[in-house]
Amino acid sequence: MRRRRHDFRTTVVYAIGLAGIATAVFFMINAGINPRARPPGLDDVNPSTATSGSFMVLGAFHVIAILFYVEDDTPKKDRAATDPHDSKKPDSFTGFIRQPWYKVLSVGPISAAFCAASIFIWHSFAKFPGSPGTVWGDYSTSPASALTVFLLCWASTNIGFTFASICEAFNRDLFGLTILSGVIMAILALVIGLGFTDLPKQPTESALTMAAIALPLTLLTVIGVRAWAVARVARIDANRPRPSTQETQRSTKSGSDHHHRPAPDQPPFDMLRDGERVLMHFNSERSPQSQLLIATDQRFVRASILGSDRTSVLDQASPSQLTGASSRRVGRDLMTTAHFRDRQDMQVIGGDPEHSREFAEAVTRLAQTGQIRS
Numbered sequence: 455m456r457r458r459r460h461d462f463r464t465t466v467v468y469a470i471g472l473a474g475i476a477t478a479v480f481f482m483i484n485a486g487i488n489p490r491a492r493p494p495g496l497d498d499v500n501p502s503t504a505t506s507g508s509f510m511v512l513g514a515f516h517v518i519a520i521l522f523y524v525e526d527d528t529p530k531k532d533r534a535a536t537d538p539h540d541s542k543k544p545d546s547f548t549g550f551i552r553q554p555w556y557k558v559l560s561v562g563p564i565s566a567a568f569c570a571a572s573i574f575i576w577h578s579f580a581k582f583p584g585s586p587g588t589v590w591g592d593y594s595t596s597p598a599s600a601l602t603v604f605l606l607c608w609a610s611t612n613i614g615f616t617f618a619s620i621c622e623a624f625n626r627d628l629f630g631l632t633i634l635s636g637v638i639m640a641i642l643a644l645v646i647g648l649g650f651t652d653l654p655k656q657p658t659e660s661a662l663t664m665a666a667i668a669l670p671l672t673l674l675t676v677i678g679v680r681a682w683a684v685a686r687v688a689r690i691d692a693n694r695p696r697p698s699t700q701e702t703q704r705s706t707k708s709g710s711d712h713h714h715r716p717a718p719d720q721p722p723f724d725m726l727r728d729g730e731r732v733l734m735h736f737n738s739e740r741s742p743q744s745q746l747l748i749a750t751d752q753r754f755v756r757a758s759i760l761g762s763d764r765t766s767v768l769d770q771a772s773p774s775q776l777t778g779a780s781s782r783r784v785g786r787d788l789m790t791t792a793h794f795r796d797r798q799d800m801q802v803i804g805g806d807p808e809h810s811r812e813f814a815e816a817v818t819r820l821a822q823t824g825q826i827r828s
Contacts, residue, residue: 465565469564473569477508477576504580504582512603513607519614554796558680559677562609566605589602589656589657590655596658605668612669616679688801721757722765733750734748735748736802736805739805754770754771755767769800778814778817779814779821780814780818
């Protein structure tokens with residue numbers, strides 16, 4: 455719960471910051487101040503453009519909101535516990551794939567709400583209050599204008615997050631598509647920002663209708679594309695786990711025997727710490743490097759069996775974060791998934807369906823009762 459409150463505060467801070475930037479732009483233009491003038495003072499800035507300029511900031515910044523949410527959601531204790539000698543390619547530029555759903559879906563409405571509310575302040579000081587019947591002209595008298603801005607800002611965030619999902623989906627194997635998706639996101643930020651400049655002059659009813667259509671479409675799109683991206687990243691993890699056998703062998707040959715020499719026990723028991731014991735595990739049985747989900751009395755682990763019959767820890771979480779597990783078919787693949795509170799799921803692909811089902815039931819029972827058997 456403590457982690458959730460921290461994430462919520464972070465989102466609110468960024469939302470206030472975005473609203474503050476747009477507000478500063480509005481008041482500077484509204485006052486006729488040109489920040490490039492030397493010395494600073496009044497110049498030829500037209501206060502009538504204050505609304506369109508600040509609305510452009512709102513539209514563009516919501517599309518690229520992913521840039522403000524770059525923290526890694528992996529708990530610090532889990533990052534610290536990972537083997538420091540295992541070379542791992544970053545699985546994300548922004549941690550977006552690992553971030554929980556509640557955080558992803560809360561960014562848009564929280565940011566949009568603060569921005570829509572700040573416009574009431576703009577309107578009360580505006581030198582040009584706008585024409586009645588338009589989004590800007592009706593802002594102080596009709597809730598429809600504020601609702602329009604709220605929905606369109608939220609929809610813009612969804613568009614940006616859709617392309618952020620595509621960036622992350624291709625980050626590991628098709629880097630060119632990652633760059634292309636990022637470029638498209640930047641272009642869309644410019645296009646949508648320019649579209650927002652015309653929003654204040656639009657009739658309120660037609661603008662609200664457009665916003666009411668745009669939000670559910672973009673919301674469904676970001677949910678679907680992000681789910682696909684998470685599944686694609688999980689599939690790549692399963693088929694090409696890190697670190698690779700070659701990397702491990704190269705490290706061993708270069709004199710790191712002390713850290714990489716396999717323990718005498720067989721996988722998965724060779725990964726255990728002093729006093730730790732395995733409660734249950736599931737093997738995906740994929741060649742050449744199978745992956746495992748392992749529940750111990752100290753942690754829950756996703757690991758890979760390397761060619762040297764050594765267990766390499768890829769991801770781990772505290773048992774207190776575990777909420778259960780599931781076994782299901784995704785197309786032709788069997789997906790065994792461990793679910794956690796406030797962090798990304800752990801998944802392996804393949805294995806025996808009956809063992810997968812039994813493992814999922816046992817893990818769920820362990821998370822709910824603290825016992826392996828009822």
